Amino acid sequence: MKSKIIVIEGLDGSGKATQAKILTDALAAKGVPVRKLEFPDYKSPASAPVRMYLGGEFGSAPEDVNAYAASAFYAVDRIASYLSSWKLDYEQGAVLISDRYATSNIIYQMPKLSDGERDAYISWQSDFEYDKLGLPKPDAVIYLDVAPEVSQRLMERRYGGDNSKKDLHESNLRFLLSCRRAAVYAAERCGWHVIDCCRDGDIRPVEEIARDIEKVVTSILC
Ligand SMILES: Nc1ncnc2c1ncn2[C@@H]1O[C@H](COP(=O)(O)OP(=O)(O)OP(=O)(O)O)[C@@H](O)[C@H]1O
Numbered sequence: 151m152k153s154k155i156i157v158i159e160g161l162d163g164s165g166k167a168t169q170a171k172i173l174t175d176a177l178a179a180k181g182v183p184v185r186k187l188e189f190p191d192y193k194s195p196a197s198a199p200v201r202m203y204l205g206g207e208f209g210s211a212p213e214d215v216n217a218y219a220a221s222a223f224y225a226v227d228r229i230a231s232y233l234s235s236w237k238l239d240y241e242q243g244a245v246l247i248s249d250r251y252a253t254s255n256i257i258y259q260m261p262k263l264s265d266g267e268r269d270a271y272i273s274w275q276s277d278f279e280y281d282k283l284g285l286p287k288p289d290a291v292i293y294l295d296v297a298p299e300v301s302q303r304l305m306e307r308r309y310g311g312d313n314s315k316k317d318l319h320e321s322n323l324r325f326l327l328s329c330r331r332a333a334v335y336a337a338e339r340c341g342w343h344v345i346d347c348c349r350d351g352d353i354r355p356v357e358e359i360a361r362d363i364e365k366v367v368t369s370i371l372c
Pocket residue numbers: 160161162163164165166167168169304305307308353354355356357359
């Protein structure tokens with residue numbers, strides 16, 4: 151089988167980790183050589199600039215670091231992970247399920263630019279990470295669309311109501327709303343698969359969303 155990179159994208163608390171695990175387990179149960187990845191790789195020293203940025207060491211607002219500089223921080227984390235951890239799996243034909251990927255830069259950094267600069271940013275991101283750094287391109291991007299008001303509630307449950315545990319992006323609802331707008335634009339522009347994860351102002355059941363994802367993935371792997 152030819153290797154594949156399937157990215158699960160979405161805003162903070164949209165269910166990426168939950169769905170990436172279900173999908174990875176389902177593929178493994180079918181005998182597919184599969185491995186789950188997660189970005190940023192906070193355990194790696196290569197994520198230090200990302201941790202500094204999200205921890206507010208360069209300023210308390212996301213805009214205190216410009217889109218291109220912050221994108222470079224995240225790109226370092228990804229290429230280091232590729233070179234040190236999963237390059238061989240990729241070369242040997244594994245299916246990689248990635249909880250976030252280079253596409254997260256488009257969601258979180260593009261909103262810092264004007265609408266007129268968006269297409270140039272998308273082209274730069276692709277050229278920089280895939281063509282110049284040599285990170286493999288994703289074969290499919292599945293975007294879990296969750297209204298930030300809903301995902302904030304899910305995160306609050308996870309953090310036990312302690313808002314101080316939220317990072318620079320997570321704590322800024324206005325910024326997350328602009329990230330959702332960026333994601334919707336990129337999904338259309340870059341051909342991402344959009345899964346509408348909400349119904350009647352709440353998140354749909356985990357299993358229902360998992361079935362939608364499996365349908366997309368089956369069409370990609372066949
Ligand atoms: N469909 C769902 N229904 C109810 N709760 C959910 C659903 N999906 C995920 N959750 C819960 O919401 C929280 C956030 O989910 P998860 O950690 O999977 O999201 P994430 O997108 O990986 O978040 P982050 O971006 O912060 O890493 C978790 O506590 C998870 O158990």
